[in-house]
Amino acid sequence: MKSEDAEALPTPLKQRVLTAEGAEWGDLKPELRQLCALVDEGQAHPVLYVSGQHRTDHFILAFMDRLDRAGVAYEVRSSTMSEIKALYQLDDSPKGTGGSDTTHRQREMVELMGLAHERQASDIHLVVGHDITSIRFRVHGQMAEFGQIPSANGIELCSALYNSMCDVADEHFQPEIKQDARVSRRFVEQLGLFGARVATRPMVNGLLMVLRLLYDDQGKQSLEELGFHDQQIQLLKRLRSLPYGVNLITGPTGSGKSKTLQITLNLLARETRGTKHILTVEDPPEYPLLANQSPLGADESWDDAISNSMRLDPDILMYGEVRDLASAQAAFRGGMTGHQVWSTLHTNNAVAGLQRLIDMGVDPSLVTDPALMTAVINQSLLPVLCPQCKVPAREQVSALPDDLVKRLRDLSLLNTACLVGPGCPHCRQLGVVTRTLVAEILLPTHRFMQIFRKDGAGAARNYWVQELGGITKIAHTGLKVRRGEIDPRMAEPVVGPLDFDLYVLEDRHAG
Template sequence: MCINPRASILMTFLLSCVAAGNMAVAADPSPTDLSRINIGELSQVQSETLLFTAQAARARAKEDIVNGAKTTTSVPVQTTQNAYTTPAPASNSTTQLPVVKTVFRMNNALYATLLYGSGFEVDASVGNAELPGGFKVISVSLDSVVLGHDGRRYPNVTADTQACSSGAALGYESAVQHVAGFSAMSGAVRIEPDIEADPLARQVARPTAVVQPITIAMQSDVVGTVLTAEGNRWGDITSELRQLVALLAPAPEAEEAELLVSSQHMHDPYVMAFMDRLDRAGVPFQTISSTLSDIKSLYQNAGKAFAGSIDSTQRQQEVIRIIGAAHARRASDVHFIVGHEITYIKFREDGLLREYGQIQSAVGNELCSSLFNSMCDVKSEGYYQPELKQDARMARTFLDQLGLSGARVATRPLVEGPLMVLRLIYDDQEKQSVDDLGFLPEQNLLFKRLRSLPYGVIILTGPTGSGKSKSLQVQINLLAEECKGTKHILTVEDPPEYPMRANQSPLGSNESWGESITNSVRLDPDILMYGEIRDLESAQGALRGGMTGHLVLSTLHTNNAVAAIPRLIDMGADTSLVTDPTLIVGLINQSLLPTLCKKCRVPARSQISTLDPQLVERLEKMTVLDQVYLAGPGCSLCRDGVNGRAAVAEILLPTHRFMEEIRKNGPSAARQYWVKHMDGITKVAHTLIKINTGLIDPRMAEAVVGPLDFDSYMLDAEAPEAEVHAQ
C-alpha cells in the first residue's frame, strides 16, 4: 500500500497524541475512530484537514491541562459548520474573541461572518444587536472588521476562504488583538511548518480549527511607517532592492502590511526573494503595484511620514489611516456619506467609485468634524457645521505625513446626513510630458505651438475630475523649461494643487477672483495661470490679461472645446472679444478614461455574446474588432482589470473663419467646420484610436464620452475609419 507523505505524518501524529494522553478517540464508531480510518486511502487534502483538526484538539487539551482541567476531546472529520446546523456556543466559549471568516455584501451592506471557538458562525453588520459573547460590530470594510465589547475596540482580520486574498495557503490563520489601547499584529501561523501547502488545498475552504496565534508586537510601528527604510525593522535590504519595494506598517485594524512593488519589477528575482523572506518570517502582507517615483518619495519622507500621528487624537489617526488606504490605491477622491445609522466610505479609483467600508454614523460624524476642525488650515467657516455646505483645504502638516501634494475638502448636507468629499492631489513626477498624459503626437504639436505664443488666452475645459489641473501643471512646467527662467510665471489658485515651476499664490479668503486677477497683472508677469474661470468677473479678468500682452491659461467646465465660447458669452462676456481668434488662441477639452491592465485584459471577440447588441454593432462599424479588448477579472498588477487612467482630448486653435461660423451659424456649425476643414480630432475620435490599440474598454469609454458613433450623426459626416496610431 502506498501512503502519501501527509498521511504518513498524520499517522505518526495521531498515534503520538493518543500515547501522550492529550486526545482520546470517540467511542462512537465513526470515521474519527483511528481503528476505522484507512490512512492510505485518504487524499492529501483529507489527510491534511484531519491533521489540522487533530493538532487543534491537542492544543485545546494542552490548554486545559495548564488550566487544571484535563478533558477528553474527539477528533471531528467535519470541520466546516454553519449557523443553521451548529448549536449556539456555550457560555464559556462566547467570551473568546471571534475570528472573522469572511466579508460579503448583501442588500447594499457589508456583513462579516464571525467564527467562534466552538465552530458557531454568525453573520453580522454595523448596527446589529448584541452578538453572542456581548460583542458588537463597530465597522466593516473590505480590509478589516472592528468589534466592540465592554467599551473596548477589538480590531479583527478578514480571512476570505474562497479567494485566499491574503496569500496564505490552507493551514494559515492570523488574528489581531487590541488590549488596553495597545495594538498588535499576529504573524501568519502554520500548524505544520514541515508540510508544504498542497496546490489543490488552496482551492478549498480553510478548516475552522482553533489556532494559537503567534503575536508580534507592533508598538513601535506607526501606521504607514516604511519598515524597509534604513534603521527600521526590515531596513537591512540592499539599496538596489529599496528602489523597487517599500514595506509599510499596517493600520491597527488591518490584517496585513502593505508591500509596494514597482509594477515593472513584480517578477524580479530579488523582489520575489524578499517576498519569500517575509513569508518565512510569518509577516502577513498584501502586494500593491506602484511606481518607482512613489516608492522613492516614500523613502524621502520616511523620516517625517506619519511622525505626528502618535500625538494626534484618535480620530485624526483614523482619518489618516483611511486617507492612507486611499493613497495606496491611488484613489482620486474619498467620500464620507453619513446616514442615520451607517456611514459609508467610498474611494474613486481609476475613475470608478468603489465602497471601502462602513462605520457607525456617530463615528462618521466625529471623523468629519475632526478632519474639518483640526486637520484643515483654510476653511470657509471657522468650524464644522454639517447643516451647511463648506469648503476647506487640508493643512500642510498632514499632507506631508500622507505624501500628498494637496487635498480639497467639500461638504454638503443630504437628506439623511452630511456628505464630505476629499479630492486627493498627487505630485506624479513620472507624468511630466504631454505624451505621458495620453495625448496624441498631433496634439502634442498643437500644445507646443500654443506655448510659443507671446499672448492670448488658452482655455482648458472638461468635467470635474477630468485632469485639467494636471494638464495645466505639465504645460506650466514645460513653459518654464522652454523659457529657461527668463519669464515670470505667476498663478492664482483656489487652492494651489500641484507644485509647479512658477510663483504659486492662493486665492485670499476675503478676495474675489476678479480682485486677485486684477492684482496679479500688477506684479510684472509674463505668463498667468488662473485656476478657474467661475463667473463674469473672472472671465473679464482673464480676457483683460490676454489683451494686455500676457499669455493666460485657465480652466472652464464644458462638454467640448467649442462650447467654451458660448459658455463665456452666457456668463456675460463681450461676444466680439470671445470670438476674436487673436485673443482666444486655444480651446482644449479632455476627459480621463481607465486604461486596461495588459496582463489580464481579454479580447472583445471572445466575450462578444456578453456585450450589448447595439454596442457590438457600433464596434463592428467603428473599430477593428480583433484589436479591441475588455477589462479582465483583475490580477496581481491591477484592481478589477484597470491600471491607471489616460486623457482623451480635442485641441482647437481658432481661426477667423472658425470664429465667423460661430457668430453667424452657432457652435454646432463651427464644430463641423473644424472637423471637415481644419482636420480636427474630436474627443470621440481620440477615444476610438485608444480602443483600437487595446488600451480602453469600449464600455467604460461610452460611459464617459458617449456612444462611439457620436460624431457620425452629430457632425452629419461620414464615420471616421478605424485606424491604429502608434502610442
C-alpha cells in the same frame, strides 16, 4: 470596517507608539525613528512598522535583535517613511484640539487617507447614515466600497478632521450645513500628498463628506504620458510659442485639467529658461509649479485677484478657473494687454467653450477674435485596462449589448477592442491600472470664427474637423479603443457613443 483592507486600520483608542520619546523603547536615534515604529495597537503583540526600503538596514536589524533578546514578541509590517512619520507626529495630543479622543480619530483619518493614497484614489467619500457610515474610494474614476463603520464613529471622524486637521475652514464642524475646508499641510505632507480639499453637505438621512486628494504625480510629467495624440502635442507646442492670447482648458470636474496646466506651465518655464515671469492665482494651488504660485485670498474675488496679478509684471498668467463674467473679462483683459493667459472652464467640448464665454456675457467680438482667443482644449479621463487581465471584445460578443456590438463593427473596432478583465494582482483586482486623457484641441482660424458667428457652433465644428483636420474627443477615444487600451463600455458614459461624430458632422463624401 468589513472589508479586508479596512481591518488594516488600527483599533482607534488603544494605539500607542512604544518607540516615541519617553516611551519604553524611546531611546532610538532620530534617524532610526524615520525608518521604524513599534506600536501597541491593543492586540496580543505590538507591531513593528518598518520602511519597506530599509528592511535589511543594519540599524533596523540591530533593533530587532534587541527586541528578541528582551523577549518581546512582535509582528513586522512593511510601511512607508511617510506613514511612520505620521505615527510619531500623531502620538502626542495636539494642543487645543480636544485631547486624546480627537488624536485617535486623527490617526484613523491619516490611516484612511494613507490607504486611499496607496490605491491612487482621487476621492474619499464618507456617507454618514442613521446607523452606518459607508466609506468609498474613487479609484481610476470608478467608485468602490472600502468599508463601513458605526455612524457614531463616522461623525467623530468627520468632526476630528474638520475641527483639528483643517485650515481655511469655518470656526467649527456643523453637520447641518455645507462646509468647505482644506486639510492642513502638516497632515498631507505625512502622506506624500500635495494637498487635500474637504467638502460637506447635509443629506436627508445624515451627512456626506468628500475629500479630494491632490497628488504631486511624479509618474506623469509629459503630455505624452498624459495621453495626448502626437498631433495635439504639436498644437500645444505652437500655443506655448505665442506671445499673447487666452488659452482655456475645459472639461468636467475630475478631468485632469489642473494636471495638464501643471505640465504646460512647467514646459513653458523650461523652454523660456527663466526669462519669463510666470504668475498664478489658484483656489487653492493643486500642484507644485515652476512658477510664482499665489492662492486666492479669503475675502478676494477672482476679478480683484486677476486685476492685481497684472500689476505684478507677469509675462505668463495662469488663473485656476474662469468662474463668472468678471473673471472671464479679467482673463481677456490679460490677453489684450500682451500676456499669455491659461485657465480652466467647465464645458462639454472645445467649441462649446466659445458658447459658454458668450453665454457668461463676454463681448462676442473678443471671444471670436482668433488672435486673442487662441485655443480651447477639452479633455476627459478614462480608465486604462490592465494589460495582464484584459480580454478581447470579440470573445465576449454575446455578453455585450447589441447596439454596442453594431457600433464596434460599423467602426471596424470589434477585432481589436478589449474589455475589462476579472482582475489580477497586477491591477489590485480592479481590471484597470491608471487613467488616460482623451482630448480635442481647437486653435480657431479667422474662417472658423466667421462660420461660428454666421452659422453657429455645429457648422463651425464641422469646418474644424473636415477642413482643419481637428481630432474630436470621440475620435481620440476611438483610437484608444482600437488599440485595446480602453473598454468602450467605460468610455461611452463619459464621452458619448463612439459613433456620435457620424451624427453631428457632415459626411464630406455624401452626394
